[in-house]
Amino acid sequence: MNSKNLRPLLIILSIIGTVFYAQTAFSFWVWTPETNKWVNPKYSVKETPAEQLQLGIDLFESKEYKESIKEFKKLLKHYPRAREAPEAQFYIGKCFENQEEPFKAFKQYQKVVEKYPFSELAGEIVQRQYDLGIKLLDGQTQRSSILTTLAGNNYDVIEIFKAVIKNAPYGDLAAPSQYKIGLYLLEHNLFQEARDEFEKVLNDYPNSEWIKAAKYQIAITDSKRSTTAQYDQK
Template sequence: MAISNNRMHPLKYLLLVLCFILVTSLQAALSLKPSDWFKNNELEELKAFNAATQAEEGEAVALIEQGKTKLENGSRRSAERIFKKVTKKYPTTIAAGESLYLRGKIKMANAQWIKAFDLLQIIIEEHPEYPKFDQVIAAQFECATVVMEGARSRLFGIIPTFKQETQSILQFERIVRNAPYGDYAPLALMNIALVAQKLKQTELSIDALDRLINFYPQSTLAPDAYFNLAETFADLVQSYEHDQGATRKSISYYEDFIALFPQSDNIGIVEARLTEMENSLALSRLHLGDFYYRYRNNNTAALVFYNEAITIAPQSDAAAEATLRIARIEEGIRPAKGARLLRTLLFAN
């Protein structure tokens, strides 16, 4: 008689424990805020370890005030040198975050957009508790937008460099990661799509729009994202004979737009584009049916495609032609070939 053993095998138990530890670690690691990677007591210990002394804080604040005075008097270079000194000499002070922010603003004023963005990014990564987080994200978005629009950074604040639209894509991606729940995230994704489309990077554009509608369905940009996705796939359709996968996806997004945003001002345009795509797909089904009817003598397959053409766009010319083909098959009329086909074409009328 077999003895039932309900005890868990030691190896299975060990694997279960390891999985639990791994999942717990991943949950912490997936947090976008560095301060969330530690338990409360660990975070306090880390802060205490990295905290500047009161004297250092005072010296850093005094330098910040000196820099602001220089800035107010129009001396950007002198102000930036002072702020840079704060960052270098007192990196763990609260004032260090402010010095980076002010340096970033100076770079923006000098049209050094990429350098400005990078300085602001240091705040996000090294000073997560900086109180002006929203202003930092807004400034980063401004930098990325200006770069996207073709503005050129200036070397040494004077010499214009080349356009760097590709760089704006990376910057917008950073913004989405920095503040995924902020107001700028869907805007950043839309801008990624627009730049990618301009640079003929279709897959990247589709990916950005897809993330926008999936992660931010309540955004005011969602209707535009659906429309742009549908248009992007429609543009991929070279003819009724090719890219039918793109045609179906385009139809799907147009249908989603109509269902989700029936009050949109673009509803008429979308309905017209949907009809156009449906007609294209129906025509492709008609020609596939003709292939099996005329060249493979396979009426069963032909009927499947003819019926698909009618179902997809019942009011289209393709549907009317498909209906005639079905009637011929049901009447037992064989397709015209060779000389017979030529006579049919010459004396059709």
């Protein structure tokens, strides 16, 4: 085929490609008479934060967690000061929690505490964070000692319980959180560190119901530390 015959073919192919690209590009855009604009539903946001929040909740209740997170993030981006913003951030945490990602859930819940310190959700968030810490702690306890040695320690557990203490230092969950930190360290044979944390239960929460348990664990810690020292000397 000579160049004269090839040129019309190239022009036709170019036109077809342009039309196809235009159709593909505009297929993602929708004309809205209310605003007289083309909008992409993927990036569009509802006219009010309440409507945007409800959209995210509807997706959450349908267990479409990834899409739900996207809609809540839109609310936070476009309506950062709206009264619905703390709840949107809270639901992002719930999405990760329902997807069995406890540490990511903890991080998202913590954002509510840090960005919206006067939110009415604070009490529920502290409880959820504590429950997530227990879940991670139980998972660590169930791991074999060999697996723990290979994988190393997971200090996410400590970070969560410390956050619970910081978020509600005078709450009912502060003392047990402090105790759980010591328990985690003891289970990983960090005897001195564990003892220090159990001592904090005695010093910081002298009237707590966890005093007796902390004293018992201190005795266990001292016993194990002594046994380990004797073994190392042999």
